[in-house]
Amino acid sequence: MLRTEVIRPVHELLDGHAAARPDDVAFADDARDVSWRRLATTTRRLAGHLAARGVRPGDRVAMVMANAVETAETYLAIPRAGAVAVCLNPDAAPAELAYMLADCGARVVVTDVAHAGLLGPDVTAIVVGGDYEDLVADEPPTPAPDPTDLDVTAFMLYTSGTTGRPKGVELSLRSCLWVVAACWAPIVGLGPGETVLSGLPLFHSYALDMCVLGIVATGASERILPRFSPTRILEMLGDGYTVLPGVPTHFSYLLQAAGHRPRHRLRMAVSAGAILPASVNETFEQVFGVPLLDGYGITETSTMVAMNWPHGTRPYGSCGLPLPGLAVRLVDPATGTDAPPGGEGELWVRGPGVMRGYWNRPEQTADVLVDGWYRTGDLARADANGYLTISGRTKEMIIRGGENIYPAEIEAVLLRAPGVGDAAVVGRAHPDLGEEPVAFVVGDPDLDAVAAHCREHLTGFKVPVAFHLVDVIPRTGSGKIKRFELARLLSGEKAPA
Template sequence: MTVTTNGIFEIVERGFTLEPDRVALTYGDRGWTWSQLRDRILRLAGALRAEGIGPEDRIGFLDKNHPACLETTFAASLLGAAHAVTNFRLAPAELAYVINDSGATLLIVGAGFADTVNNLRADLPAVKRVVVLGGDADEYEAFIANATPLKDRHEASPDDCFLQLYTSGTTGFPKGAMLTQRSMAAHNKGLLSAYGFDADTVNLVAMPLFHVGGTSWALGGMAAGGHTIVVREVVPAEILKTIAEQGVTHAFFVPAVIQMLLDQEGVVEATAGLKVIGYGGSPMPAPLMARTLATIETPMYSVYGMTEMSGVFCVLGPDDHRNPDRQHLHASAGRPLSDTIVRVVDPNTGVDVPVGTVGEFWVKSEQAMAGYWNKPDATAEAFVDGWLRTGDAGRVDDEGYLYLEDRVKDMVITGGENVYPAEVERVLVEHPDVAEVAVIGLPHEKWGETVHAVVVPSHPDHADAEALIKYTRERLAHYKCPTGVTFVDALPRNPTGKVLKRELRSTLG
């Protein structure tokens, strides 16, 4: 993948050269042309340089969605530094861990999080300066306005890490995935091809920018020269209003947000002009899939991606969603993008398994991260001879479609048989008495482990363990079925919404 000396900033330079007065970015009632955006980024880079930020340094960012986050990503690239975006949903102790792990010496912090950071300052020894964004005294705008635009730009190398996004941390502390000029350029190329992004695209960025579903989606649309609309947070009625009034053509959501949108009045009319709805981040339950396809006509694209791959690397396109003779594909993660190779490997032996057999997905692509920041052991574990181990268990069919089964670490081994909890969860979630479910393995004297379901009932009176076990036995092999059910009010989740199965195992085991 060719990377120019401007790296990711070439996106902005190209927009400025071709159409300087065209609106590039919108946020609320504010908009910036390519010319204005370029000037702001160069000034921000100049201000950061004046603060001593240079190659391989980290700049921290903590706020809900805001254009300043994208501006900082571009500015970091111009300095040879990396932008470490922090998940604003983290608890204070978790925030301190991520900020300290990144080594950021300067933080750009939304006014709503300023008090939290001030209370943590004694625990952030590396942080020299905090720039408050928004609020009554908007230091960020003054930071830009008073700066001299950067003239001496860093010459970008393909291996430069310019963006550091943190993994969800479902099995431990989050790790900083180092995304490079090469990896993001490769991702943008795949995204433009898969979704038909072009200069006429109006791209809605509603997912958090600390996630690839936010930042990578935004960069892909900008790379095409399109108009990017950033919304601060998910308010379903406001999102539909924005889609309708701003003529949005492309949007990406997690399935939970799609469900919220479907619950709004006027969803059909508001989405009539959409050309693409991408969704991912978690599997879409079959009932929601059926409701979505029956309600809206927008072409649907299911994606399989991960932070370590700079975003999406598999796509299930709209034709596969709406083919009545191939509804089994609704459970598929799609097929790899053209420059990505996926193997299905026995995680214990490293040997490829036969078609249709479950193993671990190993991926080779220029989209792959450089590694985990300051974690050489974790990086060495993640890569095998240039192949990235996804940690995801699944299978591939004879047409090349991937099917995710579960996380390798969540696999239950009962009586020598491998059980992937996601398969059991897919059955249970279709029972009308089940609102949410997580399946785990619990220790068992005879079988080693036994399958156990943790269920949030759809109604407090609908908590019948025997009925649910019987339901699974009618649909699954006996050894895959739960031998016990625990009912809870809510499942424990991390700040990105993923279920923390380690907490369930710890509590129930």
Template sequence: MVDTSNRPWLAHYPAEVPPTYDYPKQNAARFLLEAARDYPEHPALDFLGFQMTYRKLLDSAYRFAHVLTGLGLKKGDRVAVMLPNCPQTVIAYYGTLLLGGVVVMTNPLYTPRELEHQLKDAGVKAVVTLDLLLSRVQKAAGAEGTGPVLVTSIRDYLPFPKNLLYPIKAKREGTHRKIAYGNGVYSFVKLLERASSVPIEEKVEAGQDLALLQYTGGTTGIAKGVMLTHANLIANTIQTQLWFYRAKKAKETFLAALPFFHVFGLTVLLNQAVYLAGKLILVPRFEINQLLAIMDRQKPSVFPGAPTMYISIINHPSVARYDLSSIRICISGAAPLPLEVQERFESLTGGRLIEGYGLTESSPVTHANPIWEKRKVGSIGIPFPDTEARIVHPETDEEVAPGEIGELTIRGPQVMKGYWNRPEETAKTLRGGWLYTGDMARMDEDGYFYILDRRKDLIIAGGYNIYPREVEEVLFEHPDVEEAIVAGIVDPYRGETVKAYVVLRPGAEKNEQELHAFCKERLAVYKVPKVYEFRDSLPKTLVGKVLRRKLIEEDAERIRRQSSESEEGNGAG
């Protein structure tokens, strides 16, 4: 009998999911070695029609590891991978791990300034990037350089005749780049062709040696490098698979629309698919028409995503023309999942869409609703195997009773080693073995957890605490609302006031009074938005997370500009 007195969630574990597991202490690349050994001819990757088997993928990863060795890299060196979802990303990721190197997944949309910080902070020794991005990398690196830069193109792994048509299309669209090789700039494919494919696997101390240096988004200040070990990534991959207990080896097809440079995509798609010897359909960028066509044609069974992806699908005017019935499992992360979206998506596909929770600092998944058993509306679910969670008072640090609000803290094998070269930040976030998330949450009597909001996103208006997510859930219930985000803006009387940023469904008319009345019926008066802004779109990260902070900054800048203009006008008088 498992003791559930301090872990009430264990009573709701499916019979098939063990509360604890013995995770192997090995190089995280061993997932690929085992998949290639057991299913060598099974397709590992599908990239716009180009297919690569597990045998060929492992061969390419070995070659990449030898390329790095030939360029003077060794165990522990950091390799930046600045690519969209394409075969080169997977090859570079596993090749670096096989060498014992540390992968630095880098967002291809980074500006030179953001990129410069990451490359220098991580002490990157080599970069793998696209021809389209080379000038940005070189600008960020400056005179100091980054070591060798390996350049590839989307066309390098396209099937015939797309590989021949791509340069014509690129020239027409103005995206063609002629690369001057030499002076530390190398052709990715040429180096790979010439490299040895002799097996190579550096032994690692899984609990100590880093596999991944994953930078936080920087929305709370300067981006920090999260140190994730081989043991962290292995544990979270296996924890996720234990939750997906009906998934079958070499039988699942994963739709990889989430970018691998985000740790959510890296764990629940790349690592997970390879661990299960599944097929990964690589989607280099989220484009709704292309995505629906892929789902209709390729019949994926697993589709992790962000709420905005599911919102795009259910609101697509021609969605009924596509067969989405192959979808069995979806886990939503990166932002809160509105109930309305969950219900409509499940009714459309017949699959299960559950909400999960995680942070970069926890590899990232810590909680999820059971897929086929008891789910709770608005809940992020229950902790994964071997994961402990508790709610503590933000000031006293004492654990609070079920139902009370406090800060969510987490302990488990997926929790990071710390922040790269930031001992003070590490000490603030990791205390007594617990990861302090900065998220305000509560746990109910059954051990299900509910995120209210980031501590920094809490709105305090007239002395009342208002959690944006609660207001957003109500806005999503309105039939005309496609997307909504709520934030606190400066109010001279109340301190802050609630503002709603709303994207309407096609054909819907702006009606602020009607939306306001709708909220008043469903929310306490102090929670009802006082200001509404209708927009065509909301600013988002590539993962689909709405940038609440950017909206607040835009408002602050507008108020500052208006104030400045007003003062100038008064002065002129």
């Protein structure tokens, strides 16, 4: 059921936990932890100091920070100041970081020592390891504004950039907390006593919603890791953590590192951000002995659209059922009409989680928001019980001689081939056929055997015409494949580092 009681202003959520469980740990990392009472205080003080420095409602305050407790604090303090928290990838290339900072027009940037030198001389910075600590330790001259309007833009996250230059996605506090109310609280069961172990990058919407707002809305606790490390996670799982979020590649790496059933006290694991291969899902549950719930979400819908539940039917390979209170359609891209039962169509979404729009891009916003429906660009099918399975993307579709080919289908076959640890497929131009599929694989496989495996499991026109060994498949922080980088390799360009 929907847990709508968690959809409240940030300060009300924090003050409630500070009163009910003041000394319980809210967030912890390798350097420090923060109790609920302390978190309510540090975020209030930082919000007041931002207001005192001239930050006004609607102003953008950027964050360029590695995973840390301070990142979670800042995510919460900026909305308390009435401003928009713009969390940027701290590992972005300098040119891309400069582009996003200029695009969002941030008045102030909160950063850490490691990234302060990337910001340029004209940026007003608050630095963790410097003045940040002074600000959260002292009472501000101006009280925290603590606005109560849940429908203005509170967060702006840049799209993953799987097809090109990223766009700022405007999300409200209501849209994000609605996902908590519809997914993380009722389905995953976050609440007091639950402890989350997360190596997800906090600049991504998945982590913002589950690993920051999901914690604050429900009163759970979280250990923030600086990055995903399979060996470290396996070492820490025995310390009492109950929920482990990740992206599909994380769980593949955990299986490779585990070797046998590891010691842990997990209640469940959660996957989102990209398609989870059915084989990985099933094997993980066999080795770890707990449910691995696969879901589907995107930044433009404040993350989750569909989720598998821990009880009842869970078809492997499916991303589950639409969240309660959410409307979905599968629309035939060729006709614009709803696909027939069992047919494939572009997934359209309508509901409280849909974004307000793209920052300063009205035309691109109008392209994807149609009468309240968000056109995801993802292709999906629904079975007779309503379970959704993502089959590819409309823009990633390869058309070879009039035949539609979806890379995700080929990648699922490649990942079952001996010696293949990761894989991606992109289209290559062909003078007669239009396009043809080309595969990139990671690992130590016999490529002739991989080709034979594909011929065995795929219709002929879907079999890649070439196979390339690479050290790594380029992915976004959420695990999505950066196909445009692989396409550059095919065209002779050097892919960005």
